[in-house]
Amino acid sequence: MSPSEQIIPHGHVLRYNLRERLTHWVAAAAYVYLLSTGLAFWSPWLFWVAAALGGAQVSRMLHPWAGLIFFAFVWNMYAMWAKQMKYTDDDRKWWKAVKYYSKNQDDKMPPAGRYNAGQKFLFWGFFWSTVALLVTGVVLWFPEYIPWNLRFLRYLSVLIHPAAALFTIGLFMIHLYMGLFAERGAFGSVIRGDVSIAFAKRYHPAWYKEIVDESSSPLRCTHSPRRTPEFAALRSHGIPRVLQTRRLVSESASGKYRCR
Numbered sequence: 540m541s542p543s544e545q546i547i548p549h550g551h552v553l554r555y556n557l558r559e560r561l562t563h564w565v566a567a568a569a570y571v572y573l574l575s576t577g578l579a580f581w582s583p584w585l586f587w588v589a590a591a592l593g594g595a596q597v598s599r600m601l602h603p604w605a606g607l608i609f610f611a612f613v614w615n616m617y618a619m620w621a622k623q624m625k626y627t628d629d630d631r632k633w634w635k636a637v638k639y640y641s642k643n644q645d646d647k648m649p650p651a652g653r654y655n656a657g658q659k660f661l662f663w664g665f666f667w668s669t670v671a672l673l674v675t676g677v678v679l680w681f682p683e684y685i686p687w688n689l690r691f692l693r694y695l696s697v698l699i700h701p702a703a704a705l706f707t708i709g710l711f712m713i714h715l716y717m718g719l720f721a722e723r724g725a726f727g728s729v730i731r732g733d734v735s736i737a738f739a740k741r742y743h744p745a746w747y748k749e750i751v752d753e754s755s756s757p758l759r760c761t762h763s764p765r766r767t768p769e770f771a772a773l774r775s776h777g778i779p780r781v782l783q784t785r786r787l788v789s790e791s792a793s794g795k796y797r798c799r
């Protein structure tokens with residue numbers, strides 16, 4: 540995604556393209572299935588979840604396959620985002636100032652790039668836990684192929700597999716809270732792809748600055764062109780709605796509608 544492509548009309552910035560959004564949601568769906576069936580295998584109190592999901596045998600059969608899908612999509616996240624998730628000196632400063640973040644005093648935080656240090660922690664936490672879950676999961680899937688003298692691998696897997704899963708549950712709960720409740724506008728970005736300029740400036744000022752500095756097209760329009768007299772004129776000319784929208788989008792991209 541080039542910076543000019545990221546600046547879109549109506550005062551918005553593209554945060555996640557379609558590939559990123561699809562990858563995120565397939566991984567999320569696979570994770571929720573793994574979480575539900577995994578917890579059902581782990582505790583008799585939660586066994587009813589496996590029953591609700593088609594029965595114990597179906598859950599046991601599908602759990603490892605869902606694990607492979609989850610791994611493939613987390614790997615895709617790695618391919619897309621690993622470079623942007625590298626720790627920097629600013630991330631160390633971000634952790635030191637994290638108490639301001641928790642009090643919503645974002646102006647006191649060192650400027651975050653596309654991802655803040657907390658999001659980077661989540662990403663690496665998920666990535667390495669997924670690798671651990673895959674390796675130990677394969678051992679638990681095919682225990683009969685583990686030679687007797689390597690049986691310690693089975694013992695280790697029995698311990699590491701649920702421990703890594705519990706760690707991801709902690710990350711997942713924080714991620715849900717941050718994505719759904721703490722940062723307004725974040726959830727829309729993984730659904731529609733865009734965030735408002737206000738969101739980008741507040742939570743990811745260094746990323747916003749980077750896009751604006753590198754972009755060849757100027758930023759515009761925090762108000763909707765639908766409310767402008769030009770829109771009313773187009774309407775009165777009886778131009779079909781889809782063409783009206785296209786024309787307004789291209790006009791706002793060419794700088795006609797500037798932010799006031």
Ligand code: HEM
Nearest residue numbers: 563566567570613658661662665715718719725726728729
């Ligand atoms: C199913 C419920 C989930 C919801 C509601 C959710 C929500 C979100 C939201 C709102 C964002 C955008 C945050 C931003 O850019 O400011 C995001 C990004 C992200 N999500 Fe999820 N997510 C879910 C599941 C998962 C799972 C299971 C994973 C693990 C693979 C995951 C990994 C990520 C990563 C790595 C990012 C980018 C970095 C970050 O924002 O933390 N998500 N998610």
